[in-house]
Amino acid sequence: MLNLRLGAEAEQNAGIYQMLKVAPPRSTVELVIKTAGDFARSDPVGDEPVVRLLAEALSIAQQSNIGILIYSHLLHWSEKHDDALRICERLNHPNLSR
Structure with a gap:
């Protein structure tokens, strides 16, 4: 679970x-991409931190x-399939899917 509230250096991430x-x-x-107060669920404002954190993950995965699959999960930042689609389209990386 990727936690947007924590930075890339945080132990969990x-x-x-x-x-x-x-x-x-x-x-x-x-x-799954989780948030706790910084961004509302499905808030596009969270796209930028997600892209930054996933860029490093995708570099390793490649x-x-x-393959990294953004899993949509109720009550998390990536709550809707549209959230995953937005990130996948923005990164356009062969190792990322929704």
């Missing part, structure tokens, strides 16, 4: 990067051809 480094090649990781 940095753990995602570490997990991607050891994940089996060609696997898929489902990623090395082992790992």
Whole structure:
């Protein structure tokens, strides 16, 4: 779970990067994007921090051809499929899907 309230260096978010480094090649990781007060659910204002955090994750994932799937989940920032679609269109990365 990627937490927008925390920075990339936060243990929880940095753990995602570490997990991607050891994940089996060609696997898929489902990623929920959580927020706690900084951005409302599905708020496009959160797109910029998501893009920054995912750019690093995608750089790591690309090395082992790992897919990252933005998982829409009720009561999280990525609550709607449109949120994932917006991010996927913006990043346009072959290892990212919704």
